[in-house]
Amino acid sequence: xxxxxxxxxxxxxxxxxxxxxxPTLMACKAKEEAAPATPAQPAQPAQPQKVxxxxxxxxxxxxxxxxxxxxxxLVMKVTNAQGGLKIGNDTYKVEIITYDAGSDDAKAREGLxxxxxxxxxxxxxxMFGVNEILSAQIxxxxxxxxxxxxxxxxxxxxxxxxxxxxxxxxxARAFHYLVYNxxxxxxxKTGVIINPESQSGHILAEEYGQAMKxxxxxxxxxxxxxxxxxDFGPIATKVKSxxxxxxxxxxxxxxxxxxxxxxxxxxGWKGYLSPSSLxxxxxxxxxxxxGKEYMEGTEMLYFDPRGIQKDPTMxxxxxxxTKEYGEFVETGCFWISGWWFxxxxxxxxxxxxTEVLKKxxxxxxxxxxxxxxxxxxxARPDVNNLRTIDCAPGHGIGxxxxxxxxFYRQVTVKDQYLVSIKAYNLxxxxxxxxxxxxxxxxxxxxxxFDFADLTK
Amino acid sequence: xxxxxxxxxxxxxxxxxxxxxxxxxxxxxxLGVMGVFNMSQGHFYMLGAYLTFAVxxxxxxxxxxxxxxxxxxxALLGVLFHLAIIxxxxxxxxxxxxxxxxxxGTIMTQGSLLTFGYDAQVVPAMFPGSFTIGDIxxxxxxxxxxxxxxxxxxxxxxxMKTKMGTAMKAxxxxxxxxxxxxxxxxxxxxxxxxxxxxxxxxxxxxIVPILSATNVMGTNVFIRSMxxxxxxxxxxxxxxxxxxxxxxxxxxxxxxYIGQLNLLAIFVFVAILMFFRPGGLLGKPLPIPGQ
Numbered sequence: 001x002x003x004x005x006x007x008x009x010x011x012x013x014x015x016x017x018x019x020x021x022x023p024t025l026m027a028c029k030a031k032e033e034a035a036p037a038t039p040a041q042p043a044q045p046a047q048p049q050k051v052x053x054x055x056x057x058x059x060x061x062x063x064x065x066x067x068x069x070x071x072x073x074l075v076m077k078v079t080n081a082q083g084g085l086k087i088g089n090d091t092y093k094v095e096i097i098t099y100d101a102g103s104d105d106a107k108a109r110e111g112l113x114x115x116x117x118x119x120x121x122x123x124x125x126x127m128f129g130v131n132e133i134l135s136a137q138i139x140x141x142x143x144x145x146x147x148x149x150x151x152x153x154x155x156x157x158x159x160x161x162x163x164x165x166x167x168x169x170x171x172a173r174a175f176h177y178l179v180y181n182x183x184x185x186x187x188x189k190t191g192v193i194i195n196p197e198s199q200s201g202h203i204l205a206e207e208y209g210q211a212m213k214x215x216x217x218x219x220x221x222x223x224x225x226x227x228x229x230x231d232f233g234p235i236a237t238k239v240k241s242x243x244x245x246x247x248x249x250x251x252x253x254x255x256x257x258x259x260x261x262x263x264x265x266x267x268g269w270k271g272y273l274s275p276s277s278l279x280x281x282x283x284x285x286x287x288x289x290x291g292k293e294y295m296e297g298t299e300m301l302y303f304d305p306r307g308i309q310k311d312p313t314m315x316x317x318x319x320x321x322t323k324e325y326g327e328f329v330e331t332g333c334f335w336i337s338g339w340w341f342x343x344x345x346x347x348x349x350x351x352x353x354t355e356v357l358k359k360x361x362x363x364x365x366x367x368x369x370x371x372x373x374x375x376x377x378x379a380r381p382d383v384n385n386l387r388t389i390d391c392a393p394g395h396g397i398g399x400x401x402x403x404x405x406x407f408y409r410q411v412t413v414k415d416q417y418l419v420s421i422k423a424y425n426l427x428x429x430x431x432x433x434x435x436x437x438x439x440x441x442x443x444x445x446x447x448x449f450d451f452a453d454l455t456k
Numbered sequence: 457x458x459x460x461x462x463x464x465x466x467x468x469x470x471x472x473x474x475x476x477x478x479x480x481x482x483x484x485x486x487l488g489v490m491g492v493f494n495m496s497q498g499h500f501y502m503l504g505a506y507l508t509f510a511v512x513x514x515x516x517x518x519x520x521x522x523x524x525x526x527x528x529x530x531a532l533l534g535v536l537f538h539l540a541i542i543x544x545x546x547x548x549x550x551x552x553x554x555x556x557x558x559x560x561g562t563i564m565t566q567g568s569l570l571t572f573g574y575d576a577q578v579v580p581a582m583f584p585g586s587f588t589i590g591d592i593x594x595x596x597x598x599x600x601x602x603x604x605x606x607x608x609x610x611x612x613x614x615x616m617k618t619k620m621g622t623a624m625k626a627x628x629x630x631x632x633x634x635x636x637x638x639x640x641x642x643x644x645x646x647x648x649x650x651x652x653x654x655x656x657x658x659x660x661x662x663i664v665p666i667l668s669a670t671n672v673m674g675t676n677v678f679i680r681s682m683x684x685x686x687x688x689x690x691x692x693x694x695x696x697x698x699x700x701x702x703x704x705x706x707x708x709x710x711x712x713y714i715g716q717l718n719l720l721a722i723f724v725f726v727a728i729l730m731f732f733r734p735g736g737l738l739g740k741p742l743p744i745p746g747q
Contacts, residue, residue, distance in 0.1 A: 063574040197716040224716040228676040230475070231667070231704075233468035233598070234711035234718070241461055241712070255576030255668040262666070266586050267464070268593035285578040285668065 052085060052092040052352060053122065054342075055115030057108055059129030060100040063254075067332030068128050070325060072096045075339055078320050085343070088350030097121065101130045112138045122354055124148070126167070126338045136163035145357055147338035150390055151200045158385040162354075164361055164377055166338040169204065171378060171392035173211040174419035174449065175411045176248070176274065178397060179299040180215035183246050183272040186297075191246035192220040192239060194260060196227050196253070204251040210423040212248070220244055232260045236267035248274040254282035262289040273298045279331055280304060283405070292403030299408060302396030303330050308407050311369050318371060333371040337393065341377065344368045362387040367413050367443035372396070374443035376413045381433035382426050392416035394445070414447040418454060427454050460591030465708045471598040471666075472680075473704025474605030478659035479677055480684035480696045481612060482652035484739075488628040488691020489648040492542060493554045496561030498678030500653045504530050504660025505669035506568050509577040519582040523661040530657025531650040538649040543642070565671050576668035597666045604662045608655065609697050615651070616693060624648055628691050680707075683722055687729060689739015698737055 056072055059065035076096045084091040097119050099111035108130045115121040116138065127135040127148040132155040139146035139162040150156065150165025180191065191212045195201035205222040212219045220242050225235055239247055247264065249257045257275050264273075273295070278286065280303050287295065302308060306318050306328065322328045341361070346352065349360045365388075367376030373394030379386045392413045399408040417440070421430050434440075439451065483497045504526040511522035537560060545553050583596035615621050626634040627644045635641055659677075660669075667673065684703050688695030703722055710718035729736070 066574065225711075226716050226719060228672075228679060230673075230676050230680060231468065231472040231707075233471060234465065234708045237461070237464050237468060237708075238712055238715075240464075255670045258576065258578065259667050266593065266595035266598065266666075268586065268588065281575050285576060288578050288580050291584075 050090050050092045052087070052094050052346075053120060054094065054096045054125050055112075055119060055121030055123070056096060056098045056125045057101045057111040057115065057127050057130050057135075058098060059102070061103060062129065063329075063331050064335055065101070065129050067329055068126055068335045069098050070329075071321070071332045071336040072098055072126065072339070074317075074321060074324050075336070077324070078317075085346065087346050087352060092352070096125070101127070105131050105134055109134055109138070116142050116144060122352070123342065123357075125342060126335060128167075128335050132165075136160040139163045143354060145342075145354055145361070147342055147361075149335075152203060153383070156380045156383050156385055156390055158383065158387075161387070162358065163389070164338075164341070164387075165390045166341045166375070166377060167335055167393065168391050169207065170380075170390050171416050171420045172395070173207065173214075173423040174415035175301075175395050175397065176208050176211040176276070177215050177419045177423060178409065178411060178415075178448070179274050180212050180217055180246060180248075182299060183274075184216045186272070188245035188272050189218060190220060190242075190244050191217040191248065192223060192242060192244040193248045193250050194223045194225070194235060194239070195249075195251045196256070197224040198227065198251070201251045207423075208248055208250045210425075211419070212246070214419070214423045217246060229256070232256070232263040233267065235260060236263035236269060239264060240267045240269045244271065246272045246274065248276065250274075250276055252277070254278060255285075258282055258286045258289060261286055261294075265290045265294050273300075275300050277301065278303070279329075281329075287403055292400075295400045295403065298400045299397055300400075300405075302398035302405065302407055304328070305330065305333050305372050305396075308396045308410065309371065309373070314369055314371050334393070337370040337372075337375050337391070340368045340370045340375070362389075364388045365441060367394075369443075370394075373410065374413050374445060376417075376440075376443060378417060378440060379433065379437075382424070382429045386433075386437070392420070394443075410445065412443070412445045412447040414442040414445075415449045417442070418449045418451065422454050458591075461712075463592045465712055466705060467592070467594060467598065467602075469705030469708035470602050470701060471704065472707060473701035474602045475659055475663050475677065476680050476684050476703055477605050477697050477700035478608055478655045478662075480681040480688070480700050481609065481693055482655035483678075483681050484685045484688065484691055484693065484696045485624070485648055485655075486652040487685065488739075489624050490542075490546070490627075490645050491550070491553075492546070492557065493550065494652070495554055495557040495678070496537075496564060497557075497652070497656060497681060498674030498676070499561040499564040500530050500534065500656035500674070501660045501677055502669070502671065502674030503533070503564055503568060504657035505664040505673060506572050506577065506660075507657070508661040508664045509572070509579050509669050512579050513577070519579070519665075522579075523658060526657040526661035527654050528657075530660075531654030534649040534653025535646050537653070538646050542649065543645065561674070565674070569671050572669070572671075574671075576670045577664075578668050579664045581665040595666070601662050601666065604658070608658060609693075612651070612655070612693060620644070620647055680722075683726060685736075686726055687736055689736030692736070692739035695736055695738030 058068050076094050079085050079094045084093050101108040101111060122144050124146045132149060132152055135146050135148045136155060140160050143162060146163040147166045150168025150170055155165055193205045193208050195205045209219045223235060223238060249260060252260055257278055278300060309315055345357050345360045349356050364377050367374040375391050375393045377388045377391045379388050380390050394413050395411045397408045398405040421427060479501050483494060486492050486494045507526045507529055508522040511517050511525045512519050541556050545556050581597045583600060586593050586595045623639045623644050626639055627641055680703055684696055684699045688699030706722050706725060707718050710721035
């Protein structure tokens with residue numbers, strides 16, 4: 001290397017380090033300031049000998065993925081600090097190995113295969129941001145358990161026998177139906193769904209549209225926008241020109257949802273909003289933009305489970321999160337649900353054997369408590385999949401009053417399951433299934449819907 | 457289409473165009489004068505937005521101070537980038553320069569992620585709310601972007617008439633000949649870099665009360681800026697201005713009628729334009745790598 005090349009190399013290196021290290025130090029400093037003082041740790045229980053290896057691949061390039069990793073690290077730390085996980089007569093040390101899914105299938109596959117072939121994981125958990133089919137295929141080929149996400153129809157295909165959708169959207173129409181129905185009662189007649197142009201965006205729009213129709217609203221053709229949209233003014237103008245009464249931002253991400261809603265206000269649109277996926281931080285940003293009057297009466301996901309959760313075990317976990325990380329962030333609470341299903345299966349079967357666990361999960365007759373409330377997996381006879389694979393997640397609905405979100409109502413597992421079936425016009429298919437195998441039982445919570453409402 | 461809708465779409469287009477104009481002007485200036493295809497141009501815009509947030513919200517200083525801080529710090533960062541990296545890479549050719557700008561952009565994105573996190577950041581509007589004229593709703597923040605872009609472009613126009621501006625144009629025309637005329641190319645280059653990246657800083661600062669600051673905002677706007685440069689013509693400031701507003705307006709109107717395929721309308725326009733005018737509306741064709 002010549003003299004000049006060395007000079008260039010050193011300068012580039014120094015500049016790179018300066019630019020990269022300064023923000024890192026600032027971030028670390030901020031973290032140090034935010035972190036509470038660590039109390040003296042009590043004596044640790046004796047560590048168990050057996051290890052339960054669980055693998056996960058999540059995307060580290062978004063908040064959901066990072067928060068999910070934080071939750072998995074916390075689950076591992078707290079469980080092991082308590083002496084491990086008791087499964088039958090043995091106690092296991094839990095080891096959750098997490099890799100970055102990157103931004104493409106190749107990186108995600110690399111992570112999944114590393115977990116299976118190199119790390120020897122027999123269980124994969126919460127693959128957020130990973131192509132669902134890829135996860136299901138890896139599980140199927142290697143006969144290992146996968147408790148992942150459910151966003152696309154192909155993920156429920158009966159050809160996959162080792163994959164469960166313990167977080168997902170298929171049986172989740174009651175949430176939106178109840179919101180739309182409230183708006184309909186208040187006078188709304190028409191609705192439109194705004195979504196990013198993507199496969200999941202189209203699926204969400206179709207499913208949400210069915211809930212809108214069920215609530216009595218006339219639905220305009222969906223508005224899709226490219227994921228690299230810079231200005232949302234044209235979208236707002238289009239909504240205004242349609243004169244839609246209800247706008248649902250079904251799959252619009254947080255920052256985009258904030259910009260779309262503020263563009264709607266800028267364009268002079270007035271109506272009922274359903275910003276499904278806003279978190280607390282994004283909502284605060286939105287308030288700065290549009291003011292509390294614009295959001296008054298809006299119904300949306302109740303974002304902080306600490307406000308509605310009554311289960312002491314889950315409250316303790318929520319408390320553990322705050323102790324470990326300082327400020328509470330709700331983003332990962334929903335996506336960690338797979339862990340509670342797995343824990344239930346491990347404890348109920350008293351086994352770590354793949355086939356034993358599979359048999360249990362395939363016929364899971366009850367819901368499990370998660371951080372956001374009960375969740376339960378059900379069979380999908382509409383796609384000839386009779387294993388209990390697809391979850392109906394419970395959710396809280398919040399309503400904005402004077403700029404503050406109040407808890408409004410709980411959407412139960414039973415509501416989600418039954419309304420989804422009705423919205424999708426699948427009553428006949430499911431009735432045949434129930435006639436043959438019996439109706440499912442639901443968690444002990446008060447629901448709005450019952451089987452009799454399906455035919456009303 | 458009724459007149460109100462037409463005017464509303466036009467205003468949307470002008471607002472987007474104003475934003476593209478500032479980023480693309482800097483991009484075309486650096487490309488035209490220095491021959492550097494600055495892939496980190498959008499990242500300067502992103503960092504400008506984040507800095508505005510840091511100054512206006514975190515430090516609580518007035519918004520105009522934040523705008524000036526974004527302008528000054530991005531110009532300074534651009535100069536440092538040039539002195540530390542670009543000037544040493546220029547002799548190694550077009551692709552080397554492009555690659556170091558990609559690397560620098562990545563560092564800026566990661567640095568902003570570590571500093572500001574994954575959450576989008578918003579800055580309260582200096583002039584909040586909207587007003588209506590007939591059926592048209594005009595947002596004050598958007599008008600500020602349009603007015604700001606015009607002011608910046610006018611200032612740039614007069615700057616290009618100064619001795620330094622003339623030297624920049626001369627260097628863009630022919631670097632060797634400009635050197636023979638006594639023009640200090642080194643000085644011209646770092647000033648070009650300062651102006652080019654400073655424009656991004658001011659664009660980010662003006663837009664952040666309207667659009668949330670996110671780590672992907674730079675990439676999104678950069679794609680449009682490249683289209684603006686292709687349409688306007690490399691190195692042509694007036695071409696960039698004209699093309700920026702044209703792209704914004706096409707995008708706005710196209711969304712109303714063909715929805716998410718609106719970018720396609722711009723590409724079709726580019727294809728037709730390139731067929732008849734390969735150098736763009738008012739410029740020369742993009743430099744061919746290696747020549």
